[in-house]
Amino acid sequence: MPYFQVAYCGPAAVPDDLWVRWNTDPLLLAALAVLAFIVASGRSADARAGWTAIALMAVVFVSPLCALSSALFSARVTHHIILIAAVAPLLVRAFPLPRLGYPPLVPVVAAHAVIVWLWHAPGPYAWGLSTVPTYWLMQLTLLGSAWLMWRSVLAPSTPAGPALIALVATIGQMGLLGALIVFAPEPLYGVHFASTAAWGITPLVDQQLAGLLMWVLAMIPYLAAGLWITWSSLRPREPAL
Template sequence: MSHPAAFQTHNWHPYCGEAPIPAHWLSHWNWDWMLLGCLAALLVVGFTTSRATFREQLAATGCTIVLFVTPLCALGSALFLARSVHHLALALVLAPLLVGAVGPKAFPRIPLTAATLMQAAIFWAWHVPALYAQALSNDLVFWAMQLSITLSAAAWWASLRRAPALAATGALLAQMVQMGALGALLVFAGRAFYAPHWLTTAPWGLSALEDQQVAGLVMWVGGGGAYLLLASVMLWRALGADARPHVAPRSA
């Protein structure tokens, strides 16, 4: 598949570094001292102010290191598939860990429906090809992407924790639908959308379109399936609680 020459010669500068090749990607660690310093400072503050949630803070920090320090970060410069896994991890792993680390009260009380729409809109917006390309060529835009995906998802998880079981189940199913729709769009597209990956996937044995299609499957089946599983557990617990017999207290 041919691509416009302007995009072929564009010099991308992803935050995580240039796209690695398979033989060397495990050596592509991100030793950004500002990021590492911020993580260390947050751990110290968290340990000294709220030891009760330090385990959650440690888990959130560990997840952040995996996503932004290890070679997984650089792999996202080469493969849209890796970037998709990264985004799913932000929404499904780091965001709820963040809520556990700082508590739901740290997030504004947003109605669950509004939080669901906001989180979905932000997630879709950053997968618009033009915005995605900007994020992989400008560090400020990259961090705007990462923070907005994570914080909107965290606000959604906080709202989910406050909601009744049936409302929470509905919100989880809505997330499943929107994630599946985005994944299906990427799977059935007839062309590769994301210019930063047009010339970086071949060393990995994939065309840019194949990379995009596999990423779509991961969103559709993996992301949508995760929301469906959580919705099923939530509904099962709610129905189980309603089915339990209510025993009237004995009179003295």
């Protein structure tokens, strides 16, 4: 049975060729270069956050993780976790764009949850990997909705209480999704059926690992953000002059 080929990342990576499977898409590299120029020219609010976001996007889209995510659902989930739980808040720090205003917190948190669940349902997931446009629709909607959510959570005008509730709600919905994936009695993500054997695991084990990553690993950035928000709210503010 041939390995499934993701339209953008290419054929599923195998152990023998993983480290040579770098993505050199010129449009992607040009986009990252433009973003790097913006950060280097001092147009970002937080240059360190901007450079870290660029580095993580290179890991997600340029490094062999792209090809590995064609082979393993667990690698794809790792890709998505990095995108929505690390890249998105870093981009918020680098490019808060306060002039755009801040949408209400509840709708953006709910919309992000719907998008995360939608793209991890077996049918939409397979569709999202089937063509280049749908692949980028998946990536951009995940990142865009996460950016909006983090932007509202980290907004100076958002009180600590609602921000913490939003983070807890996001941890809860991702944990529930991860648990459903872990305890599914059979493999659901058929696009990876032919490629997991090369990595010495079954499709079900790959799926269970993916669920655990979403259930446990993904909560760490949200917990860290919650602790930072709590600490910031407890610090005494300097009196206005």
